[in-house]
Structure formats: structure tokens, C-alpha cells
Amino acid sequence: MASPSRHFLDLLEQHGYNFFTGVPCSLFEGVTRILDAEPRYGYVSAVREDSALGLAAGAYLGGRQPVVFMQNSGLGVSMNALVSLHQIYDIPALLAVSWRGEGGKDAPEHLIMGDVMQPFLQLLQIPYAVFDPATLGANVERLTRVMRETRRPVALVVGKGRLQS
Amino acid sequence: MKRAFAVARVADAVDVTGADCLTVVCNGMIGRELYTHADAPSRFYMIGSMGLASSIGLGLALVQPSRTVVVFDGDGNVLMNMGALGSVAAAAPPNFYHVVFDNAAHGSTGDQRTISDRVPLDAVARAAGYRSVVRVRDEQALTDALRSFLHTPAPAMLVVDVERGNQPGIGRVEPSPSELTARFRARATLKTRSA
Numbered sequence: 001m002a003s004p005s006r007h008f009l010d011l012l013e014q015h016g017y018n019f020f021t022g023v024p025c026s027l028f029e030g031v032t033r034i035l036d037a038e039p040r041y042g043y044v045s046a047v048r049e050d051s052a053l054g055l056a057a058g059a060y061l062g063g064r065q066p067v068v069f070m071q072n073s074g075l076g077v078s079m080n081a082l083v084s085l086h087q088i089y090d091i092p093a094l095l096a097v098s099w100r101g102e103g104g105k106d107a108p109e110h111l112i113m114g115d116v117m118q119p120f121l122q123l124l125q126i127p128y129a130v131f132d133p134a135t136l137g138a139n140v141e142r143l144t145r146v147m148r149e150t151r152r153p154v155a156l157v158v159g160k161g162r163l164q165s
Numbered sequence: 166m167k168r169a170f171a172v173a174r175v176a177d178a179v180d181v182t183g184a185d186c187l188t189v190v191c192n193g194m195i196g197r198e199l200y201t202h203a204d205a206p207s208r209f210y211m212i213g214s215m216g217l218a219s220s221i222g223l224g225l226a227l228v229q230p231s232r233t234v235v236v237f238d239g240d241g242n243v244l245m246n247m248g249a250l251g252s253v254a255a256a257a258p259p260n261f262y263h264v265v266f267d268n269a270a271h272g273s274t275g276d277q278r279t280i281s282d283r284v285p286l287d288a289v290a291r292a293a294g295y296r297s298v299v300r301v302r303d304e305q306a307l308t309d310a311l312r313s314f315l316h317t318p319a320p321a322m323l324v325v326d327v328e329r330g331n332q333p334g335i336g337r338v339e340p341s342p343s344e345l346t347a348r349f350r351a352r353a354t355l356k357t358r359s360a
Contacts, residue, residue, distance in 0.1 A: 019228060042227065044224070047248030050214070050216075050217065051216075051249050053217070053220075054218075054219075054221045054223075054249070055220050055223055055224035055227075056224060057220075057221050057224060058222060058226075059224040059225070059228045061209060061346065062353050063229070063353065066224075080214055081217060083213075084212075084213025085214035088212075088213065089342040089345065090342070
């Protein structure tokens, strides 16, 4: 049986995603391992999350549909790119954002962002869903539809244990 | 050399090179000078997200390998996201041309000094692994460099030393951001002769 990470990447490809970039997080290390190992994905390992969003924007302008992987710490780094590039230029992307600090149980540097991440996404008016294997297919389908209709970024929040293998 | 003059000369060289060229231009006065000189659907103007022009250009160059991608950048922009020079060098797209207009100042906010007078961006790009890097300091050198720059091995960088100060009469980019995206994406995904 395919690993959760393989299944997730297959699902993304089925929904038309064909450009992959980002900055790693241990919570989706299974995905990054596949992306790094298989050249057909053309995965670009970015130096910062906002730079990954820039790469994604360029790929979209060139005709692709991008996915950007990032830790939620990188969501803070990405705020200006989201509001002054993607959202005003109508550039869609799926953000796969790990949820470090979920439930207040994590290293100190993750606790505040872990606590405010959902209000932060709401404040930035980014539609999102929390990764749950039972609803994953429906959520990816819904988020992708919203993303295409609005031509704005949407987010899938990935908690611990979901995509580590 | 005035920056608006240098921007216009580079734009003319891009236009001479051919219809396959796609230009991404950073936020600030450089984009406004390019727009005022000669607008075209093949030019993508940024009005925000400072520092990301090279990342956008890199993503574009990777997915459109048959097109020549030219990034118009400024020293403040490059310094804000200097790690992107490493991304460009590591990915090494052979169709990526990076032009940096360097006045060692933030020209759009009142010419406050940057640090590019002490951190030479051509040396940084060379160390990162750009395949060709050249710096020009006057109009004759720029003219000479532009004869071959867009045909040199890439990723390539051309640093153009320009004076501080803004030329009067430079307008703002008129199309809305979403209009800029729509027209540029249509141009970038158009099947070209070589594609």
C-alpha cells in the first residue's frame, strides 16, 4: 500500500498540481523525501518560504499550478508575499502548511504561531482545511475548486503524524 | 548614467533579442521607468513583495525553458532576498538573465543608502555560481555589454552602476495587478516558434 505521503502527492497530481516547491518541515518529511528523490516532480528547494511563493508565482505565470510546502513558522515569513503578490495579482497556489505547536505541546518557538495559526489564516482570508485522512479527498477537491474560482491561495494544514512517512 | 536611461537601453536590447523574451521587473522606480519607456504584455511589473523578482523569474524560467527570461532588479531588492541568488545558481536555468541596476540606494523611498557599495553584488553572484557576471559603469560599457549579454551562458548577471535620483515625469504602472497577470500569463504560455 502506498505511504500517506505518496498517496497525498498522487492526489495533488490528480487535481492538476504540477509545480512543487517549499521549505521542509519534519511534519511532512515523507513528502519531501519523495520530492527530493524523484526528479520528475522538479521540486525546487527554496531558501525561504516567501521565496518559494515567488517561485510558485513564476511557475503559475508560466502555466503551472503550484503547491508550496512550508512550516507554519514560514507562514509568518510569507505574509507580505501573500498579500502584496498572490492575493492582489490573482495568483493561486495550494499552501501545505505544517502545524507545529498544535495544542500547546511543542518547542517554545512554535507555541505562539501554533496557537494563532488558524486566526492568522482567517485574518489573511485564506480558505483552509485541516488534513484528515478521512476527509482529505473532499477537502483537496473543495480547496482546489475555491482556489481556481477565486484565483487566490488556499491552505491545507498538516498536523503531526500525517505525512511523516 | 541615469537609471531611467539604463533601464530603457536594456529594455531595447531585450526587445531586439526577440518575441520569446519574458521580463519580470521588481517593484519600485525601476518598474515604473520600464513601463514609462515601453510597455508590453511580455513584461510583468511588481508593485509589492520586494525582493521576489528573481524568485518569480526563476520559477518562470524553470517551467518555460524555451523562453528567455530577463529579470530587472535593483540592489535593494537583491539584498533583501540574497539567498535567491543561490537558488538561481543551484537551479542553473540556462535561460535566466538577471540585470541589476545598482545605485547603492533605495531609490523609491528617498535614496537612503543600501550596503551594495560595500557588498559588491557581482562578486556575490559569481561566488554563488552564476555562469556569467559583468559589471558596467558607463554608457559605452553598457552598450558594449548589451551586444552579447542575452547570448552569454546563463544564469547570467549584468550589474549596471547608475546614479541616484529619480527622473521627473515617470508615471505609475496603469494596468491593475490582475490585468498584468492575465496578459503576461497569456503571453508566457503562448506556443512560440521554438516551443
